[in-house]
Amino acid sequence: MSLKHFTNGLLRENPLFVMVLGCCPALAVTSSATNGLGMGLATTFVLLSSNTLVALLKNLIPDKVRIPCFIVVIATFVTITDMVMQAFTPDLYKALGIFIPLIVVNCVILGRAEAFAQKNRLLPSVLDGIGMGIGFTMALTLLGSIREILGNGSLFDIKFVAADAKTVLLFILAPGAFITFGFLIAITNILKKKFNI
């Protein structure tokens, strides 16, 4: 039973490819696999922490002001992430830039707090947070990998084409993000139909 909460977010309800939530960071920071992974992990931390705290506080928060309360909880953890990343991973912090504070408005996090954590006990909420976070991280890393391989001829900064080889630069620029993401959702649709998930 509990395991289902965890696996839900990985594939069947993948936040990015199935529910299409949190598209802004997904498109903006996935110009390389490393950036996608970093953004995914930062989001996972915030998602896990906010799910945990919301599940613990759900009886204390009045129903009418729950959304502002959730936002304050989320914004607190985002500020922590922001400061930790600035101190320990300065390169990644620079690459992700404004999209770290913007985790606050990532619909995945508020969505899970509202739809899951406030209605469930602690353990399911934690599992749901981890599952959704890993699902989101996998999706961002996949998107980043495809764009990096096609656009730069490398993966996780390891180059496997000649230094002067011509790559499809379009894929690491803005249009490539939209097009790759569009095709990945289409592929998800085909797979869902084929395996009847």
Next chain:
Amino acid sequence: MDYINIIILAIVVNNVVLMQFLGICPFLGVSGKIATSVGMGGAVVFVMTLANLVTYLIFNFILIPLNITFMQTITFILVIASLVQIVEIILKKVSPSLYQALGIYLPLITTNCAVLGIALLASKKDLNLIMSVVYAASTAVGFTIALVLMAGIREQMQITGVPERMKGFPISLITAGLLSLAFMGFSGLVK
């Protein structure tokens, strides 16, 4: 940097949706019809300009003097969320017709990352108060242009044969990709 530069940069060269990926959710969500996208665009212009004015004042006259700029994210999101509420209440009383036109789009704007994103970006740039407001207003105009363009294309797309699995999000995203490619043509416009 003069004002014309800021305006052209914000509207076409660094278009907020197609180049900076802010506000993708409303861009994909409410771009089905031209009429609704104009309504959403109007609401965004209104709120983004006002939000930027307020966050500029708070950042420069409260957060910096008190040396608590790390509270930026929390204060900005709370200010924007309550601002949207206040605007909604005031509009309802003062101008019911405008409320009718923009009303349903206002609550959606709280979760529009473009509003928070532009407030954060503007605070990182070295802009004075008027420049900051002009920057926010022209960014919002750029958002509206992208939204209306997209809605126009999607209205046409409804009568064309899109493959079954490409319907909905996939074809919209690929269309947005092509639009973004077109907007890249503006990149040399301003130095």
